[in-house]
Amino acid sequence: MIYFSIIIFMLSPLHGVKDSFYEHGSINSFAYRQLPALHWCQGLQWRSPPSPYVVALASFPGSGNTWLRYLLQQATGIVTGSIYMDYGLRVHGFPAENVTDGSVLVVKTHEAPPISPNKFKSALLLIRNPKDAILADFNRVHKGHIGTAPKSAFKKKSYNREESDWSYYVASQLTAWESLHRLWLTRFPGPVHVVFYETLVSDTRSTLQGVLDFLNRTVSEAEMNCAISLKEGIYRRKKKIKNFDPYTPEMYKAIRIARDRVFNIVADYQSKRTNTTRRYNNID
Ligand SMILES: *[C@@H]1O[C@H](CO)[C@@H](O)[C@H](O)[C@H]1NC(C)=O
Ligand SMILES: *[C@@H]1O[C@H](CO)[C@@H](O)[C@H](O)[C@H]1NC(C)=O
């Protein structure tokens, strides 16, 4: 069976704790030069006039943030920004790296909601199941953007540790995964639109439409059709079928528990929001 995975989601930038793994970032930028040119449905433009409101596109690393940016740029022709500067992305279709104002459609972030309440007016929260997100980011860290980490990377053990570095990594990433989503759903004052990565993959058109509705953007059917026809981008590759699963039963259990807690917060958030909208509509 051939099923695709979109590698573009692995194109996470230099930031925070990842920096130490990422000294070879410039090598990854070289790799981009081998890529074929991106084809855009329409010429990319800056938002004009700039919006006074900035919308965050928040996600845990490895969750498809760059892919959603790509789809939004295809559908609207408007550039998307980022709180990071990824030079590789900047020369390959994302000219607004390191732009965080209203001249872009949305602004990528992997951070918790900012303390300053005026930074973002609203947020898209892109959630991928932690098992795949953590593995995608581990692969990126260990093998750059297009490969997968070798088996040995999962076995490596630092001298002072009982368990493999991978198992510490999974535990700490899982905690970070849960807390990122919890913070955006409970501490961010503006409206949050949740997008599940898995739904974006399985039903790209209507999930993308939901995002555009949240952004108050209207696109023509032709624009949407074009975006969908190019949805796989240039970073598509066949996923290798590996008979190797790096997750242990204990890790699966921890993942399930964290995931269920976050899904419950999402469900709470959405029911509250529905009630608010209903009340609002009634007043109207
Ligand atoms: C990012 O943008 C800020 C201000 O807009 C600028 O000061 C900074 O140098 C830029 N960073 C990079 C890496 O280009
Ligand atoms: C979309 O429009 C609604 C209603 O006018 C407004 O409250 C909301 O802030 C807008 N959202 C964005 C992202 O501009």
Ligand SMILES: *[C@@H]1O[C@H](CO)[C@@H](O)[C@H](O)[C@H]1NC(C)=O
């Ligand atoms: C939302 O409304 C439903 C039914 O009207 C109610 O059961 C639920 O408790 C409400 N949720 C909140 C958070 O108010």
